[in-house]
Amino acid sequence: MNTTFTKRLPKAEKLFIPFIVAGDPHPLVTVDLALSLQEEGASILELGIPYSDPLADGPVIQKASARSLKNGTTLESSMKLVSFMRKKGLKIPVIIFTYYNPVLQLGEDNFFALARENGVDGLLIPDLPYEESEQLRQRCLEEGIKLISLVAPTSSGRIEKIAKHAQGFLYCVSSLGVTGVRDTLHSEVYSFLQEVKKHSSIPVVVGFGISNSSQVEALKEHCDGIVIGSALVQRIEDLLPVLMDEDTRETALYRFKSYIRSVLSPINS
Incomplete structure (x- = not known):
């Protein structure tokens, strides 16, 4: 397993x-x-994994899921896609982000068999509370799959318990509500991250709403990593016509990568 999943990082990394x-x-x-x-x-x-009834996803990711569902995407086909990514040269760990119902419908045995066959490294289920995750967490340990835990500002009184059993990295939700691009960060996010880091022996990362370099600059001294979701998915939507045309796809990917570089400049400079 990649050491990304096993230890806190040097402050500069x-x-x-x-x-x-x-x-x-x-x-x-x-x-x-x-x-x-x-x-x-x-x-x-x-x-x-696209889902028709999301609880945590804002409108940007909901639209992306709708586009994907029109293509017939399922949990099973998504996991098989990871294998194709591996064959094309993807080496970094892959976390499957899905609501619990698709896993329940597929069946845990089938899920873990597909995970083994296709090179999946971890699982994140946002609608599975920590208190109801013990059985799945134990199964993940047995299978060598990291079950990623979420911790939010409303997790007061539960942070230490969640951190103690967290696997891989600990995902801190920067703000309440659904995912989506936000212009500013909540002022209490910094003290929240410091509290989480007191209890965590694995990387503490922060996500939900991060979309620009100023936010990355503000957060970089308070966490071990940054999750960027809706901003990337919005960029994909903006580039749809160019991405879908094989003749212009390379141009679209260049623009996509340029955007990433601009957002991450505070931690890559």
Whole structure:
């Protein structure tokens, strides 16, 4: 298992964890996007599984999921897509980001068999509370799959317990509500991150709403890594016509990578 998942990092080294939706705007384009993210220094890839009834996703990711569902994307096809990414040269760990219902419908045995077959490294289920995750967490330990835990500002009184059993990295939600681009960060996010770091022996990363270099600059001394999701998915939507045309896809990917470089400049300079 990649050591990204096993230890806190030197202060100067920061994780970049991007989120994209499997099958958006097309499975083959998803592969190109994943490889582009790796080229731009992604440490871990969060691969979102499209879902018709999301609880945590804002409008940007909901639209991407709708596009993907029109392509017939499922949890099973998304996991098989990881294998194709591996064959094309993806080496970084891949986290499957899915709601619990698709896992329940597929069946845990089938899920873990597919994870083994296709090179999946971790699992993140935003609608599975910590208190109800013990059985799945134990199964993940047995299977060598990291079950990623979420901790939010509302987790007061539970932070130490969640951190004690967290695997891989600890995902801190920067603000309440659904995912989506935000212009500013909540003023209490910094004290929240410091509290989480007191209890965590694994990387503490922050996400939800991060979309520009000023936010990355403000957060970089307070965490071990940054998750960027909606901003990347919005960029994919903006580039849809160019991405979907094979003749112009390289141009679109260049623009996508340029945007990533601009956002991450505070931690890459």
